[in-house]
Amino acid sequence: MQSSRDEPVSPAGRLFLQSKTELIINCSIGFKNPLEPEAMKTYVANSLFMKHPRFCSLLVVDAKGREFWRKTKINIDNHVIIHPKNPSLECESEEECEDKINAILADYAVSSPLSMEKPLWELHIISELKCMIFRFHHAMGDGISLMSLFLATCKRLCDGKDAVSDVNVSENKKGEIKKRKGKGNPFIGILKVIWWTILSVMEVIGRSLWVRDKKTAISGGDGVELWPRMVATAKFTLEDMKTVKRTIPHATINDVLFGVISFGFSKYLESRSSQGLQEGQQITGLATVNLRKQPGLQEVSKLMDENCSRWGNKFGFMILPVYYHNTKDADPLKFVKRAKVMIDRKKQSLGAHFSYYAGKFTMSLLGPKAASMSNHKILCNTTFVISNIVGTQEESTFAGNPMTYITATTTSLPTAVMMHMVSYAGKASMQISVAKEIIPDPRFLAQCFQDALLEMKTAAQPATVDDVC
Known part of the structure; x- marks a missing residue:
């Protein structure tokens, strides 16, 4: 009762x-x-x-x-x-x-x-x-x-204060983004929002019905969520990612991350089998997007609200494509530049909000089973899932013991590749969960991502030195 x-x-x-x-x-x-x-x-x-x-x-x-x-x-x-x-x-x-x-x-x-x-x-x-x-x-x-x-x-570790107390950094970044978006003709800006939102909505509807990626060596599908898994960790430093970010005007860490994913997948697919791969072939990911007004970590006092007003699952998702490109003699930074163009367009859409409210509408109208089947179909028709959570950048302790890393992953979904990145104390760890019958060598996949960032850093350093001079 x-x-x-x-x-x-x-x-x-x-x-x-x-x-x-x-x-x-x-x-x-x-x-x-x-x-x-x-x-x-x-x-x-x-x-x-x-x-x-x-x-x-x-x-x-x-x-x-x-x-x-x-x-x-x-x-x-x-x-x-x-x-x-x-x-x-x-x-x-x-x-x-x-x-x-x-x-x-x-x-x-x-x-x-x-x-x-x-x-x-x-x-x-x-x-x-x-x-x-x-x-x-x-x-x-x-x-x-x-x-x-x-x-x-x-x-x-440095001063004994709450590890989450550096939350206001995200608010400052949000203000910088708003200022940058504020430049230009506002009417054109509104038209762009409408246009990219329409395309995002069509993508979500298409993926929930029949549109799916071409099959590759990393494709999953219905039932793959039940297959045995393997987990590997790709490790990055935020300074390396920032080095790459600084060479491309207005780039973000997420732009660099998706460039790394595109370059890394291209490396992996070439090593597994280049047969059937087409230059520019799309590899589609499903990325979670925090929809709270305040980005990043949340204020604890509001999390502790009896009504849990800021707690819960407040996120939508975006369909974010990366592309296979031949990596031989390729400029690694081009992968980041392509990723930036794609993400900039997604930022101008309300696709993530549509996915959230469409899910609520389906839930209330048709029930949770229908909403679950729709989401499951979208997952079956895409290639990978990714999330990125920014943790504290200060070394911290739990029960008085200094922490060395924080990683996160989840139970299985029908995609053969699931990636969850968490940053902590200047480092970023990306847990890569794979269906082992499809991807038997997840450590090599993780190494492909790590090598991709190192090659980008090497390509970026001469430009950085020239900029300083």
């Missing part, structure tokens, strides 16, 4: 409860010093997690099949899981630890659902790997919400 204090699950949350689109976020955090599991459990028990409504609520379903959040008492032992010592997990190098952590994440991607008998989150502490893995059901909230709350429980 529904209680008057129960809170309905949001439409986006209901979408993530459907079998075709159910997602669990797996966030891995590494530490500099050996872990003290009991101290970490105590730290979590006294943290903001225990005060937030989503982390203290069961998911319940009434007689009519409607989902609600219901407050409950938390037993911390059911949520903080200390893994027993396992000699097979001991490792001699960072690379070996990384491989073992990624193997655990790959198992979580297909075979470890969260119990509905308790609030939908867990924290796994693995002492041998100096690592903990947070697991959250996506119905609880998106990456921005969860990262904001997690960093609010952390302290900056």
Whole structure:
């Protein structure tokens, strides 16, 4: 029976409860010093997690099949899981630890659902790997919400302040973008918004019906979400990405990222098989877009609002194509320039907002199963999924232990390639989850992306030196 204090699950949350689109976020955090599991459990028990409504609520379903959040008492032992010592997990190098952590994440991607008998989150502490893995059901909230709350429980290493307290940087960037867009004829600007929005809407409708990428060595499809997975990590430094960004006027880190993806995929496809590949062949990605008025990490006081007004899944998606190009004797920076043109057009559209409100409309009119099937079809007709979350750029501690990295991935979707990038302390880690029967060598794919950025940096450095002179 529904209680008057129960809170309905949001439409986006209901979408993530459907079998075709159910997602669990797996966030891995590494530490500099050996872990003290009991101290970490105590730290979590006294943290903001225990005060937030989503982390203290069961998911319940009434007689009519409607989902609600219901407050409950938390037993911390059911949520903080200390893994027993396992000699097979001991490792001699960072690379070996990384491989073992990624193997655990790959198992979580297909075979470890969260119990509905308790609030939908867990924290796994693995002492041998100096690592903990947070697991959250996506119905609880998106990456921005969860990262904001997690960093609010952390302290900056330099001064002991909240790790999320540098949130205002994003607001300043937003102001700079508005100023840049404000130049020129406003009427022409409105026409561009209308035109690119129409094209974006047509893309979404086409992908939900029949339009799909030509088959390549990295294509997935219906049922691939059930296949065994492998996970690898591509590592970048933000300074390298900024070096490339500075050589191209008004470029952003996201422009560089999509240039890296285009160049990296081209390298990988050439190594696997160049037969059937056409110059300029489209490889389409589905990218998540934060729709909150304030970009980036969120203010903790508003996240803790009893009504959860800023919490939840507040994002749409964009269909972002990259293209295969022959990499022999190619200028690496051209991949970034092409990506910038594409992303600039997408920024001028309201396609992401359309995807969000179209999903809500489908949910209310036809129900969550229809909305789930539509999203699943779009995923089947594209090649990869990507998200990018900007974390704190200051070294931070959790339970007094300095963190060395933060990575995130999710359970499987029908795309054969899923990429989730998180930046922390000047570094960016991109977790690449692949269907191993389609892409048996994800470490090589990760190396293709890393090499792509290094080649771009090499090509950019002469231009940077000339600019300084």
